[in-house]
Amino acid sequence: MNTAQNTGDALLSLKNISLSFGGVKALTDISFDILKGEIRAIIGPNGAGKSSMLNVINGFYHPQQGEVWFNGSLRGPLKPHEIARQGIARTFQNIALFKGMSTLDNLMTGRITKMNTNIFWQAIWKGKAEKEELEHREKVEHIIDFLEIQAIRKTPVGRLPYGLQKRVELGRALAAESKLLLLDEPMAGMNVEEKEDMCRFVLDVHEEFGTTIALIEHDMGVVMDIADRVVVLDYGKKIGDGYPDDVRADQNVIDAYLGVSHD
């Protein structure tokens, strides 16, 4: 759909990634790339290793084998917060918001990597710190308008309904103005209407900010609609990779989804 924005350069390349926990193999020899400006979907049945893949990309897990190339250079074993600073933001399947904080504060915290006054100036809230706060506040207000969550700006997010929490979490990830946005099942547990809203937001984000997006999704309809390219995992292995229509026609993928016995 949005292939027009592809530049052809890979923003992220995963090369021969293998990850195991003790004796359990979560990912086996997986390679794929995410091009600048595309929406890349990662699909697969439950337990296929999709979330593990995302956790490798944002640094929660460190693969035993393989290389991660981000933005043209090989990435060392960085910690999640260092990777966030390099420009990778994400959301979670089970929503990981700061529940006691307001929507506004959640989004402001999302911008933390963009703020750099030191603690001394913050303590007296003068000069640079004050100016910086106001600047970032403006950016955050823009995102709040964009996601149509003005009405809940001051509400502690723990009190919001599920669908709105998902939207705030997307907002927090957007606030980081990252190069790569990882969305872990952004539409899980939503009704049809909420799903449509979320789809629209993801596409709008992609169009307005030109953000590269990798998303995990179960709803095949959604994936076929919004993704530029799809990678399919099953039992920790890559079984398909390509344009949505090709992947849908692939016999391995159909088998994985319909449950052919593995023998």
Place this chain on the structure above:
Amino acid sequence: MSPMILNTIEVILNGLMAGVMYALVALGFVLIFKASGIFNYAQGVMALFAALTLVGFQTGQVPFSHLINVVFGTNYHHWSSGINSFLAILLTMLVMVGLAWLVERVVLRHLVNQEQIILFMATIGLAFFMEGLGDLMWGANIKVLDVGLPSGGSFWWEDVTREWASEGSEYYGMYIDVLDVWAAGIAIVLVIALTIFSQYTKTGRALRAVADDHQAALTVGISLRTIWVVVWSIAGFVALVAGIMWGSKSGIQFSLSLIALKALPVLILGGFTSIPGAIIGGLIIGVGEKLFEFGIGPLIGGATENWFAYVLALIFLMFRPQGLFGDKIIERV
């Protein structure tokens, strides 16, 4: 007003002042508990250590002088006749930040993702270590701390209240220590400053974010280690303030570390995760124990202040284990 009522008012006022002191210590506990889930047993010792260090700087003592003199056969005790109190406070604050950094580096970093009880045990170890360190650095003798805060009874207040007593009764006015009033004022300023800091600054938000959800904090780019150093530094600052207040009031002695234990019932009342809870819990304990001692103490032989707070906390545990302001604990089965 009859002297009886005036006496009661005096007891309540003094209870409030004592409560502020308890609240100051409890505040340090809450800060660390919120940010890292660690019950920092060493908070009281941190107050003691801060006060010792402050006096050491103020009087120009050579740290570890005893050790140095024994090992090298020298006789150093002081490197100067003393420095300005304000400068000494700044230097002590630097020491507390250094201590926070060391605690993260040497203790916390190696215990990430361990059970709470293990972290708690580590802070007990830390408490004993710091008590020994304070002793070794500055000596075990009782020290007088004077940072220039006024102290002693307020004559003005005595004169004012004497007028309130009814005609002909024998009443000599209320006794209030000016130092206590100062302590209350400083505690209020401290709490307001901390609240503003945590609400409206980047680091403040990061602190709250870490308190809320470690995983989410990491993904937005917050370094947990940095935050821990910041939190322990702030707790060190609160300990320094508490140390100055307690030290000015009753001298700096090693029993000061026991005041940490009084903070425990305060926390049970107020909730381990609430800053307003720590304040109000402190005030309730302060007023409660003074009133109890005043009203019922004489009937049962006195010295009730030693145990009243704990009994109150026990009763509280039966009815509201999360404290007055703590987060309600709901666990699904």
